[in-house]
Amino acid sequence: MPDQNRLFLQHAAHLLNELEIRYLEADFDEQVYLKDDLDQAMSDFSKAKLAILKKTVTCTSEDVKQMRQLRQRMSNAPNFPQIVSTIASFASFVRSRFL
Amino acid sequence: MSRPKSKIKLAWVAGVIIGGVSLGGCSVEKARTLQGAAVQFKTESLAAIDAIDAMRKRELEPPARSQAEMRQSFINRILNSKVEINSTVIDLAIDPFQPPKVAEWDDFIIDLRNQYEGFSSIFDKLNSGSMISRQEAQKSAEYAKTLTVQMALLADAISKNPPMLTQYRGGAIVRFRKLRQEYQTVLSKIKNGTGTETLQQLNQRKSDLENQAGEMMGQWQEIKQEEQRILEATVAQCTKAAIMGKELIEVANRYDNLDIAQLNTLIPRILTTASAFTGRDYTSLKLKATGMVSQIQTDPFWSGVTTKLLNRANNAAASRSQIQVALPSDPTLPLRNR
Numbered sequence: 001m002p003d004q005n006r007l008f009l010q011h012a013a014h015l016l017n018e019l020e021i022r023y024l025e026a027d028f029d030e031q032v033y034l035k036d037d038l039d040q041a042m043s044d045f046s047k048a049k050l051a052i053l054k055k056t057v058t059c060t061s062e063d064v065k066q067m068r069q070l071r072q073r074m075s076n077a078p079n080f081p082q083i084v085s086t087i088a089s090f091a092s093f094v095r096s097r098f099l
Numbered sequence: 100m101s102r103p104k105s106k107i108k109l110a111w112v113a114g115v116i117i118g119g120v121s122l123g124g125c126s127v128e129k130a131r132t133l134q135g136a137a138v139q140f141k142t143e144s145l146a147a148i149d150a151i152d153a154m155r156k157r158e159l160e161p162p163a164r165s166q167a168e169m170r171q172s173f174i175n176r177i178l179n180s181k182v183e184i185n186s187t188v189i190d191l192a193i194d195p196f197q198p199p200k201v202a203e204w205d206d207f208i209i210d211l212r213n214q215y216e217g218f219s220s221i222f223d224k225l226n227s228g229s230m231i232s233r234q235e236a237q238k239s240a241e242y243a244k245t246l247t248v249q250m251a252l253l254a255d256a257i258s259k260n261p262p263m264l265t266q267y268r269g270g271a272i273v274r275f276r277k278l279r280q281e282y283q284t285v286l287s288k289i290k291n292g293t294g295t296e297t298l299q300q301l302n303q304r305k306s307d308l309e310n311q312a313g314e315m316m317g318q319w320q321e322i323k324q325e326e327q328r329i330l331e332a333t334v335a336q337c338t339k340a341a342i343m344g345k346e347l348i349e350v351a352n353r354y355d356n357l358d359i360a361q362l363n364t365l366i367p368r369i370l371t372t373a374s375a376f377t378g379r380d381y382t383s384l385k386l387k388a389t390g391m392v393s394q395i396q397t398d399p400f401w402s403g404v405t406t407k408l409l410n411r412a413n414n415a416a417a418s419r420s421q422i423q424v425a426l427p428s429d430p431t432l433p434l435r436n437r
Contacts, residue, residue: 006259013263020269023195025276028176031195032188039199042159046201049155053256054207055409 011067161196218242247344254337
């Protein structure tokens with residue numbers, strides 16, 4: 001049986017990675033617009049990882065499924081408003097479920 | 100394996116030292132032997148905490164940039180921007196990649212360090228010549244057992260959830276994407292004969308870009324190797340601390356039945372075995388970390404502390420599993436006002 005915690009963190013890390021790529025590709029004005037959200041996503045990812053390392057969270061297959069959907073949504077986001085919307089969903093999911 | 104049941108025997112080195120001091124020269128020598136090992140256990144454990152702290156920071160940090168690069172990037176950003184310039188924007192233009200501080204991690208690391216300080220303060224007291232109470236000795240023993248189990252659980256959890264240097268990967272992927280776009284533009288120009296460059300110039304650029312792609316493959320592999328190196332070093336250090344703590348506590352538990360010669364053989368052996376955990380043979384290290392978790396869960400001497408820690412974690416997990424969050428079905432949300 002695959003390790004759900006590991007799968008969850010892999011999807012979360014790839015989502016974060018995709019967000020960082022969008023940020024790097026953005027011009028400076030866009031980076032100013034995105035920076036708070038990027039920081040929030042990085043912080044939430046790091047907190048979720050801590051919770052998993054401390055074993056205070058056990059990810060379910062549903063968690064993995066939701067994180068996979070969020071990752072896909074980030075990869076397919078065509079513009080900044082949708083990137084920001086995906087970060088908001090990510091933050092809401094991670095905070096309510098894991099923090 | 101049968102183990103003495105006396106409570107005081109569970110009191111780690113400090114408890115042993117109390118007995119030792121009252122029993123005369125040979126016992127003091129025995130106690131000092133264990134004390135030295137306990138100091139080593141603390142050193143290795145603090146190194147493990149430093150490794151965990153470094154790992155979580157590396158995971159979010161950006162690649163290093165030279166002062167010249169930072170200066171030139173700042174000039175480009177600030178002079179071409181349209182946003183209102185304020186102190187936040189200036190700081191961001193200087194370093195737009197600074198990761199956020201994560202207070203929960205800081206608290207976790209401080210808490211781990213504090214536990215070791217609590218454990219080791221008993222030995223500082225001994226060195227200053229103060230009396231150590233039985234209660235303090237038992238508290239120290241509990242610290243040592245809890246810390247050992249924590250280290251074992253962390254080693255296992257980290258080995259199952261390896262770090263990813265997301266900003267390093269992000270930077271490399273952006274460079275790959277730009278390179279591919281440039282390469283395909285050059286190919287298109289060669290094919291269609293468009294633009295002002297000669298065919299020879301275009302072929303030269305094509306060749307340069309191919310070389311750059313080869314170099315970037317090496318850079319990508321370096322990032323992956325660095326991730327693996329961080330993983331192996333962290334798991335090795337945590338496993339080393341956990342193994343050392345486990346074996347030393349077990350020796351302390353048999354203290355009354357061991358003479359000084361046996362202790363002088365056992366303690367260096369433990370230290371040597373632990374120092375062999377460098378992470379170079381990661382497959383066996385990972386097995387060792389996982390094996391140790393199984394061991395401390397089943398061994399009656401360790402299972403109490405392990406169960407207590409895992410139950411605390413499981414209770415937290417159970418309370419969280421009650422919460423289910425539905426993702427919005429329509430990802431399109433209106434532009435925020437910022």
